[in-house]
Amino acid sequence: MDFGFGAEDAEFRAEARDWLAAHADPGQDRRAWERVLGAAGWIGLSWGESGYGNRTATLTQQVAWAEEYARSGAPPRSGHIGEKLLAPTLLAHGTPEQKARFLPPVAAGEELWCQGYSEPGAGSDLAAVRTSAVRDSDGTLRVTGQKIWTSLAHEADWCFVLARTEPGSRRHRGLSFLLVPMDQPGRIEVRPIRQLTGTSDFNEVFFDGAHARVEHVVGGEGNGWQVAMSLLGFERGVSTLAQQIGFARELEQVVRAAVETGAAADPVLRDRIVRLWAELRTMRWNALRTLGGPADPGAASVAKLLWSGWHQRLGELAVLVRGADAAVGPRDWDAAEPYALDASQHLFLFSRADTIYGGSDQVQRTVVAERVLGLPREPKGVV
Known part of the structure; x- marks a missing residue:
């Protein structure tokens, strides 16, 4: 497929750029x-003619919006989990009542979501989840268990939770996809996880008999694995191209630092910079090819393998070009955290987790081996 941008795409891009320039404020409350x-109708561009309050956009226009958003310096999104993950899942598997209840607030930016998948013993192996949901006497479901690495749980109004609704079931059987309200004091506890960077982007979430309504089970009880896998298929796509805009900005900062410190005079470092630039361009064309071509069962895994390793190498280079100065950060003795991280240090430390979260490199290689190359399946234990 010729994934090109036409005149209408250029007009759409200009509209997006002008609107963002007029409204985006990096310091605005998220x-x-x-x-x-x-x-303004900018949420839900990929939903098609859903009728739930979103404006429509072609695939190339979605790419244009994502790229312009990344360039604009607008605040990081808090609603992307509801827009990019929950909404497509409801459009594919939800009942008319579920769509009517949950999609309009997402399109309006009024309700925020988080994802309750990973657990302490079920990260990359999602089928090992132990969080349970049992029917109460009043017909509701009571959710009990722990989720971890839950992005934005401290801000979210709702959480979609993969839980075991069939006692004694194993692996992918007996799971259900539940929509759980987060405002349940005493039944849901959110604990931020402090990272190497000193920030807390992820959380632990503890469910202690939290209520979930039976009519808020998506896809029917026992069909959670199919729904969950469908959702993961929506996880990577147009957003990958926007991510690459941010990567390009970080690479520019590394190049600037290399010139300022004189590290650019080292031919080995120059070679590493050129390689990173070339690999980033390759990732962009691969992402465009994937979006414009037929479904590829290994495309998401290949993309994750490409960008996670690339970003780690960029983080390593970011501190290398600064030399000894990279070991010491700016100090403010009156601040709660006197040793703050600068941009290169934050990039280096945060990127160490790139090859783990969202599916580790080992898991992605297994997906490619089994689903693309047709190699023997890896033993998964008792089924």
Whole structure:
């Protein structure tokens, strides 16, 4: 497929760029910013003619919006989990009542979501989840268990949770996809996880008999594995191209630092910079090819393998070009954290996790081996 941008795409890109220039404020409250986006119709561009409050856009226009958003310096999105993961899943598997209840608030930027998948003993091996949901006497479901690495749980209004609703079931059998309200004091506890960078982007979430309504089970009880796998198929796509805009900005900062410190005079470092630039261009064309071509069972895994290793190498180079100065950060003795991280140090430390979260490199290689190359399946234990 010729994935090119036409005249209508250029007009759409210009509209997006102008609107973002007029409205984007990096310091704006993220929840308030979601409502601004929703009021202007910028949420749900990929939903098609859903009728739930979104504007429509072609695939190339979605790419244009994602790239312009990344360039604009607008606040990081808090609503992307609801928009990019939950909404397509409901459109594919939800009942008319579920769509009518949950999609309009997402399109308006009024309700935020988080994803309850990974657990302490079920990260990359999602089928090993132990969180359970049992029917109460009033017909509701009571959710009990722990989720971990839950992005934005401290801000979310709702969580979609993969839980075991069939006692004694194993692996992918007996799982259900539940929509659980987060405002349940005493039944849901959110604990931020402090990272190497000193920030807390992820959380532990503890469910202690939290309520979930039976009519909020997506795809029917016992069909959670199919719904969960469908959702993971939506996880990577147009957003990958926007991510690469951010990567390009980080690479520019590394090049600038190399010139300022004189590290650019080293031919070995120059070679590493050129390689990173070339690999980033290759990732872009691969992403465009994947979006424009037929479904590829290994495309998401290949993309994850490419960008995670690339970003780690960029983080390593970011501190290398600065030399000894990279070992010491700016100090503010009056601040709660006197040794703050600068941009290159933050990049280096945060990128160490790139090859783990979202599916480790080992898991991605197994997916490619089994689903693309047709190699023997890896033993998964008792089924």
